[in-house]
Structures are given as structure tokens and as C-alpha cells.
Amino acid sequence: MTVHIGAKPGDIAETVLMPGDPLRAKWVAETFLENAECVNQVRGMYGFTGSWKGNRVSVHGSGMGMPSLSIYANELIRDYGAKTLIRIGSCGAMQHSVSVRDVILAMTASSLSTPSRGIFREVNFAPCADFALLRAAADAAARVGTKTHVGGIYSADVFYDERPDLTEIMTRHGILGVEMEAAELYNLAARHGVRALAVLTVSDHLLTHEALPAEDRQSSFAEMVEIALEAAFA
Numbered sequence: 171m172t173v174h175i176g177a178k179p180g181d182i183a184e185t186v187l188m189p190g191d192p193l194r195a196k197w198v199a200e201t202f203l204e205n206a207e208c209v210n211q212v213r214g215m216y217g218f219t220g221s222w223k224g225n226r227v228s229v230h231g232s233g234m235g236m237p238s239l240s241i242y243a244n245e246l247i248r249d250y251g252a253k254t255l256i257r258i259g260s261c262g263a264m265q266h267s268v269s270v271r272d273v274i275l276a277m278t279a280s281s282l283s284t285p286s287r288g289i290f291r292e293v294n295f296a297p298c299a300d301f302a303l304l305r306a307a308a309d310a311a312a313r314v315g316t317k318t319h320v321g322g323i324y325s326a327d328v329f330y331d332e333r334p335d336l337t338e339i340m341t342r343h344g345i346l347g348v349e350m351e352a353a354e355l356y357n358l359a360a361r362h363g364v365r366a367l368a369v370l371t372v373s374d375h376l377l378t379h380e381a382l383p384a385e386d387r388q389s390s391f392a393e394m395v396e397i398a399l400e401a402a403f404a
């Protein structure tokens with residue numbers, strides 16, 4: 171057990187899918203995994219372990235924002251031995267070429283700041299995905315048939331952003347979408363020598379203001395989960 175995760179040693183698989191929403195973790199466990207058991211519910215941050223096509227896998231919520239993800243990813247890696255962490259999240263589109271329900275594979279994650287800022291100080295470290303996972307996810311996405319984009323995303327610290335100029339700058343530099351966790355996940359993966367990828371479904375559009383309801387964000391992003399599972403065990 172750790173401060174934030176009630177699982178016993180060995181309860182967590184080496185491969186962990188990490189949605190922000192703990193109820194998305196429950197939906198993934200119930201929908202995709204066989205023999206899924208709840209291994210954590212401290213603070214309502216559900217974690218489950220089961221199997222997918224004979225492979226042992228866990229799905230654990232990260233909460234919203236990099237400080238929250240950092241707590242869970244640190245404990246999953248350092249205390250439970252997680253080796254492959256795939257964020258399965260929602261994001262807002264920042265390009266007209268990207269539509270709601272499209273999938274984005276985050277090759278890089280820009281940010282204003284991350285919890286690792288204190289370590290990097292003056293260095294502008296470039297957080298990036300594990301290449302083998304990224305390539306496997308792109309292959310899986312082609313098989314699944316979902317419209318998928320591969321490129322840079324932006325990990326923001328706030329959902330309600332008072333800086334429209336930042337959206338404009340990101341859009342002008344080709345950033346595909348905005349979410350709130352991937353940059354720190356990639357930093358932690360680099361620090362601990364493990365693999366990470368963020369597979370994101372577009373839940374809303376910053377340019378057209380289209381948006382999906384909360385229920386869809388919780389329990390309808392099946393293609394994203396399939397892509398993440400196939401990539402993890404490719």
C-alpha cells in the first residue's frame with residue numbers, strides 16, 4: 171500500500187492504462203477486461219487489474235491535472251513496478267483538421283510548466299512518447315479505422331484558460347489538442363526509464379465550440395481503449 175493506492179504488492183500489472191476519470195477506469199475494466207478486480211478505491215480513485223487477450227493489465231485513474239497524475243504515476247512506477255503507462259484521455263481540438271471523436275496520438279507534449287519544472291529549472295526538456303508504443307498505436311489505429319492524428323499536444327495547467335492568445339499560439343504552431351496530464355507522464359517515464367504514451371479522444375473543439383456530454387467522455391471512447399491495449403501488447 172502507498173499513501174494514495176490501497177493495492178497490495180503484486181496487485182498492479184506492469185502495463186497500466188490511465189484515464190483522468192476514475193469512472194472511465196471502471197467502465198474500461200467492466201467493458202474490456204476479463205476477471206477484473208478492484209485493487210484501489212482510496213479517495214474514489216479507482217484502480218482495477220484483469221486481463222485482455224491473456225495479457226495482465228491494470229487501469230487506474232490519474233485525476234485531473236499534472237500534480238494529480240504525478241502522484242499516481244510515481245507510486246505506480248516506484249512502488250508497484252509499472253513499466254508501460256498509457257494515458258487514455260479526452261482533449262480539446264486546436265486545429266480545424268481535427269474533429270470531435272477523432273483520436274490523437276501525442277508524439278510530444280508542450281506545457282507552460284509541469285511538476286518537474288523544479289528539476290529541469292532553466293532547461294526546456296522536450297517530453298515525448300515512447301516510439302515503439304507510438305508506432306504500435308498508429309498501426310492499431312489504422313486497423314481500428316478511427317480517424318487518427320499523430321503530433322504535438324499541449325498539456326495545460328488550467329481548464330478554464332484566461333489566455334486566448336496561448337490557444338492561438340499553439341494552433342499556429344500545429345499543436346493538435348489540449349489536455350492536462352501528458353507532459354508530466356512523459357517526464358516521469360523518461361526519469362524512471364519506463365514507456366509512456368497518451369492516446370486521446372477529442373471531446374470538444376476550441377475553434378468550433380462543439381462539445382460532447384460528460385456521459386460520453388466517461389463511457390464511450392472504445393476505439394481509444396482498443397488502440398491503447400493493442401499498442402501495449404504489440
Ligand SMILES: O=P(O)(O)O[C@H]1O[C@H](CO)[C@@H](O)[C@H]1O
Binds near residue numbers: 189191329350
Ligand atoms: O478526460 P481526462 O482523461 O480526465 O482528460 C481531460 O479531461 C480533464 C478536464 O476535463 C483533464 O483531466 C483533461 O486532461
Ligand SMILES: O=c1cc[nH]c(=O)[nH]1
Binds near residue numbers: 262349373
Ligand atoms: O483539458 C481539456 C480536456 C478537454 N478539452 C479541453 O479543452 N481541455
